[in-house]
Amino acid sequence: MEFRAIRTCKNCGSEDEYALSKIDAAFSLKYDLIQSKKCTKCNSDKWSEIKYPSPYLDKELLDIWGADLDLNFMDQDEDIILAEEENLPLFLEAIDNKRYPQSKLNILLSALCILAYDNIIAPEEYTAAENIHRKAKADRVINELTKRKHLLTNLSWEIMDYIKEVIFPRLDIKIPVK
Ligand SMILES: [Zn+2]
Numbered sequence: 001m002e003f004r005a006i007r008t009c010k011n012c013g014s015e016d017e018y019a020l021s022k023i024d025a026a027f028s029l030k031y032d033l034i035q036s037k038k039c040t041k042c043n044s045d046k047w048s049e050i051k052y053p054s055p056y057l058d059k060e061l062l063d064i065w066g067a068d069l070d071l072n073f074m075d076q077d078e079d080i081i082l083a084e085e086e087n088l089p090l091f092l093e094a095i096d097n098k099r100y101p102q103s104k105l106n107i108l109l110s111a112l113c114i115l116a117y118d119n120i121i122a123p124e125e126y127t128a129a130e131n132i133h134r135k136a137k138a139d140r141v142i143n144e145l146t147k148r149k150h151l152l153t154n155l156s157w158e159i160m161d162y163i164k165e166v167i168f169p170r171l172d173i174k175i176p177v178k
Contacts, residue, residue, distance in 0.1 A: 005034050006051040011044035022055045023064060027071050057087055066100030079158075082111035083118060085137055092144055095151070106158045109151055113159050113167045116141040120166055142170050149173055 003025040005018045016039065024030045031052060038045050055061065057073075065071050073081050082091075091108045094100060100108075119138035123131050145152065149171045152159075159167075168175050 003053045003055060005030065005053065006049075007034050007037060007039075007047050008049040008051075009039035009042060009044055010046035010048040012039060012042040013048075014039055014041040016040050020053070022061070025053050025055050026057075026061045026073060027065070028052060054081075057082065057084070057090070059090060062087075062090055062094065063099075066094060066104045069101065069103065079107050079111040080114055082108065083114040085115060085141075088112070088115070088141065088144065095148065105151075106155055109145075109148070109155060110158045110163075112141055112145055113152070113163050116145065116170075117163045117166050120170075142167075146171055 002022060003020040005020055005025075007016045007018065008014075009016070016037065018030065018034050018037075020030055031050070034050055035047065036045070039047075065073065072078050091112060095105050095108055098105065116138050119134040119141070123134070126134060145167070152168075152171065153173055164175050
């Protein structure tokens with residue numbers, strides 16, 4: 001029980017804590033249950049906020065997610081959540097070994113496109129030093145995606161258009177006309 005959700009009562013402001021396992025936290029498994037709880041102080045069923053922790057992604061969580069088509073990471077935009085640089089080796093290993101069903105691997109591929117995109121767009125919002133670092137990150141991801149571009153050409157809806165417009169030309173993939 002390393003994680004805690006906190007439910008704030010709308011009526012009296014009291015906070016109730018609920019212990020969560022890492023898996024509960026990662027996939028919001030107890031969210032509905034906590035929503036349905038009553039305040040332990042005033043018994044109100046109205047809440048103003050539920051703070052839900054998000055554990056760092058690791059191989060254990062990714063494997064659980066990859067094996068279960070019904071599991072999603074907390075947010076609806078799970079590929080955006082997954083788009084973190086430290087996940088790159090984990091994702092490449094899963095993709096190359098076809099560790100999960102294709103629909104899950106496609107989400108990982110999409111997340112890698114988002115990761116590259118995030119480090120390419122809007123350089124004017126960053127300092128020169130930050131941009132050197134961003135470019136190195138983007139180059140690293142683009143390099144890995146280039147080696148696997150045959151996997152991307154079949155993806156259509158999985159990757160958002162604005163991402164494709166920036167990333168696909170860098171991979172020398174033609175953007176399919178609709
Ligand atoms: Zn209350």
